[in-house]
């Protein structure tokens with residue numbers, strides 16, 4: 001099998017990438033390991049998707065459907081129930097696939113877009129003390145069991161971490177008849193959207209314990225009891241603040257990580273902060289012809305931005321294939337400055353700068369008011385004011401080619417306005 | 419006196435409302451309106467799933483077409499307990515009409531067919 005562009009993953013990012021890469025001269029293939037397209041959106045049956053893309057509040061499956069419908073009757077090949085298990089870069093990309101229907105298959109492709117999404121951090125990642133019974137799982141897994149298979153994983157539930165997935169599951173499990181005893185959050189503030197705190201916790205009188213974490217777990221075989229404790233400003237548990245809950249389920253909502261481990265054989269350069277590839281403004285990695293987008297590149301909170309980034313990857317991959325011109329690069333950094341945790345893209349390729357650069361980034365602290373400054377050679381070349389800035393919310397900034405005064409590196413800073 | 423967090427915008431003002439519906443703590447008029455609606459006739463969208471007989475899609479996701487009174491949430495969910503979808507369904511198809519006499523239909527948020535789901 002031979003193709004021009006292979007897209008790994010048929011979620012929001014992969015679908016948007018495919019749509020914007022369509023061209024009569026190109027053979028495009030989407031490979032998705034699940035039996036249907038849509039990715040994580042299929043299990044997100046709550047509404048709140050699409051406000052930026054469609055100015056409407058859609059549920060996850062409805063949002064996915066807009067893109068799936070748009071792909072129908074288009075010149076695109078789709079392999080469902082098929083997993084990419086290896087990609088090697090020779091002259092072209094050599095891809096190994098496996099599926100129940102066809103077993104192992106090999107494929108060569110001129111360009112690849114990785115849109116494989118992210119996975120959830122587990123108990124091991126945060127080293128919760130105590131015994132290791134059944135009944136402890138990531139909140140997204142519980143969401144999948146409930147919304148796609150119809151299994152309620154427990155009846156007496158506690159949630160660690162106040163990320164949006166955890167909050168949404170607190171409401172969802174309550175509506176399905178479970179009792180959610182509380183949510184513990186290590187930080188002194190919640191990581192979730194205010195509207196989720198209100199509509200998922202306050203609506204059902206579920207307590208939120210800020211500056212608290214789980215410090216003990218009991219249960220030989222099945223989870224029986226957890227202990228939470230308040231923490232000080234160094235996140236050390238404070239003795240005497242223990243609270244004990246009898247529960248059969250502990251859901252973890254403690255963070256997501258881009259799922260690109262499978263592509264290590266490609267030797268793409270990675271960022272220790274985003275835990276995924278370093279890309280330039282075309283979303284190309286240091287591996288010629290390899291692009292990454294969506295949650296596989298960095299974790300987004302809104303699907304709308306995932307779709308926009310997927311669109312970008314599709315468009316630039318198409319240009320790369322039709323114009324084949326990335327041999328000579330002039331790469332300079334887009335570095336995170338004061339109060340900024342990371343910026344994607346990490347690099348500008350000045351030799352292929354034709355369109356505005358869409359920068360996505362996260363800040364390190366909460367601010368009521370601030371301004372973002374793009375700095376080149378010590379000079380501020382772009383200024384953007386913003387309100388209600390928070391680490392949990394991704395920020396966006398567009399730098400136009402004409403904003404750039406030279407071909408030097410740039411930095412993005414955040415300054416507080418008091 | 420009731421304490422509320424406003425969700426109209428990202429500021430999240432802490433509101434207090436008393437029995438005569440006097441609102442304090444709001445930084446803009448939208449907060450006052452939100453608090454009064456929350457105190458008098460709060461509404462919510464319900465999103466959930468119903469059972470199906472389709473082997474590769476055992477649950478069909480559904481939602482109330484419009485927000486419904488918050489007080490009826492659990493009653494409306496109870497009416498969905500016994501529903502089993504056996505036929506092909508398209509997004510927007512009515513699964514239950516006029517849920518609990520609210521005048522609001524419960525509609526499918528996913529299409530399913532015996533030819534397989536989604537393409």
Ligand SMILES: Cc1cc2nc3c(=O)[nH]c(=O)nc-3n(C[C@H](O)[C@H](O)[C@H](O)COP(=O)(O)OP(=O)(O)OC[C@H]3O[C@@H](n4cnc5c(N)ncnc54)[C@H](O)[C@@H]3O)c2cc1C
Pocket residue numbers: 008009010011012013014031032033034038039040041044046047048049050082083084085115116117118140143164165259262293294295296300301302303304306
């Ligand atoms: C639980 C949860 C709740 C969310 N709630 C909201 C919300 O309320 N509002 C909002 O705007 N956003 C929400 N988001 C965010 C948003 O929905 C996601 O960021 C977005 O859908 C991610 O799209 P994606 O295409 O990057 O990843 P995914 O949807 O994860 O798609 C990746 C796809 O790649 C496939 N894949 C992975 N590896 C391989 C392989 N090796 N071979 C073949 N296929 C592979 C996977 O099966 C999957 O289908 C939520 C996210 C999560 C995880």
